[in-house]
Amino acid sequence: MALNTNNVSLFISAGRPDQFPARPTPQIAFSGRSNVGKSSLINALLGRKSLARVSATPGKTITVNFYDVDGALFLVDLPGYGYAKRTAEEQKKWSSLVDGYFSKNPHIDLLRLVVQLIDVRVGPTSDDNMMLSWLCSAGIPFVVVATKCDKCTKTELSQNLDALTTHPNIPDGTPIIPFSSPKRIGVRELWREILAAASIK
Ligand SMILES: Nc1nc2c(ncn2[C@@H]2O[C@H](COP(=O)(O)OP(=O)(O)OP(=O)(O)O)[C@@H](O)[C@H]2O)c(=O)[nH]1
Numbered sequence: 001m002a003l004n005t006n007n008v009s010l011f012i013s014a015g016r017p018d019q020f021p022a023r024p025t026p027q028i029a030f031s032g033r034s035n036v037g038k039s040s041l042i043n044a045l046l047g048r049k050s051l052a053r054v055s056a057t058p059g060k061t062i063t064v065n066f067y068d069v070d071g072a073l074f075l076v077d078l079p080g081y082g083y084a085k086r087t088a089e090e091q092k093k094w095s096s097l098v099d100g101y102f103s104k105n106p107h108i109d110l111l112r113l114v115v116q117l118i119d120v121r122v123g124p125t126s127d128d129n130m131m132l133s134w135l136c137s138a139g140i141p142f143v144v145v146a147t148k149c150d151k152c153t154k155t156e157l158s159q160n161l162d163a164l165t166t167h168p169n170i171p172d173g174t175p176i177i178p179f180s181s182p183k184r185i186g187v188r189e190l191w192r193e194i195l196a197a198a199s200i201k
């Protein structure tokens with residue numbers, strides 16, 4: 001691939017929409033419930049152990065993190081939803097930041113793909129369903145990544161992937177990529193989707 005994925009840094013950890021980068025660089029956003037494995041997946045994609053912070057206590061960092069890959073791509077780690085122990089104040093901050101990502105991002109025109117993570121053992125939660133139907137109605141291109149597939153037996157995995165394929169909120173033809181961060185399953189397939197969406201050869 002033409003992209004040097006070793007040349008990567010945290011561009012900004014934005015706590016407010018006015019901190020989103022003005023630089024016109026294609027963006028790939030990662031969405032999912034808290035603890036689904038977004039930060040781990042970004043580390044796996046970039047072959048790093050701890051570039052994106054992986055938290056034992058979920059949902060505590062409420063920021064939108066922009067990782068700059070070789071000056072050509074931003075990987076955007078959105079704060080996870082569905083974290084029950086959030087205070088009302090934290091929940092408000094979460095909503096305004098995630099809404100802000102889509103409505104106040106100066107380069108939302110450069111959002112090429114949303115990578116929607118779903119825990120393959122759990123299947124889509126009600127929050128996941130809300131996100132999926134919103135992505136469909138907003139016409140934002142997305143792929144589904146089925147995370148933590150190392151925690152399933154082969155039979156469970158194939159049943160759960162089938163259930164995703166036929167899920168009413170996941171349109172026919174949506175790529176569904178089984179993924180495991182520790183085992184690096186799906187890394188290549190996901191990069192292929194990302195590079196194609198960002199038109200990077
Ligand atoms: N077995 C297994 N564990 C995983 C996988 N991905 C993430 N985890 C674990 O799940 C927990 C949460 O992972 P994170 O990557 O921090 O999840 P997150 O979606 O970024 O969570 P928030 O930042 O709170 O929204 C950590 O304990 C990870 O080690 C995976 O593919 N397989």
Ligand SMILES: [Mg+2]
Pocket residue numbers: 038039040053054055077
């Ligand atoms: Mg995270």
